[in-house]
Amino acid sequence: MPGRLMAPVARLVVVTGGATADGAERWQQALAPEVTLGPGPEGLAGPPGDALPRALFTTGDRVGAVPAAAVRADPPLSHVLLWAGDRQPEENCGAAGRLSCPVTVLVPMAARAARACAHRWRGLTDGPFTVRLLPPGCPLPAACDAESARLIKEELQVWPA
Secondary structure, three states: OOOOOOOOOEEEEEEOOOOOHHHHHHHHHHHOOOEEEEOOOHHHOOOOOOOOOEEEEEEHHHOOOHHHHHHOOOOOOOEEEEEOOOOOOOOOOOOOOOEOOOEEEEEEOOOHHHHHHHHHHHHHEOOOEEEEEEOOOOOOOOOOOHHHHHHHHHHHOOOOO
């Protein structure tokens, strides 16, 4: 409906190795209006009085420190999206503690090694676990385009208006 204001219904904390202010702006534009961005990793704590469910998008190279903070997040995270790239999980990927929220591992189609061992990321959660293959040319994690935003919203179960 034209002219209707939409408020975000979820906050996504993005923690990647190469995050930039310009990149964050593009992510925000692609995900709006249903999803807003939170500062990472300090955004895992959530500001007082923030009622929006918080989800985390992180990359496999950050998986050592970030899930430890995610396990301690208060309130708990609603979802974790992990871009695996071509990285294989460590044998003890759940050693920092297991999450209770759903975890979705995003694997590029071309990343053969990551596709073959994606199920091993299951050790991160006691909750639901999904592996999602990304199409060729997907800009994640460096950027978020309309197609990537739709995929993220599907996984967060936030449907565009």
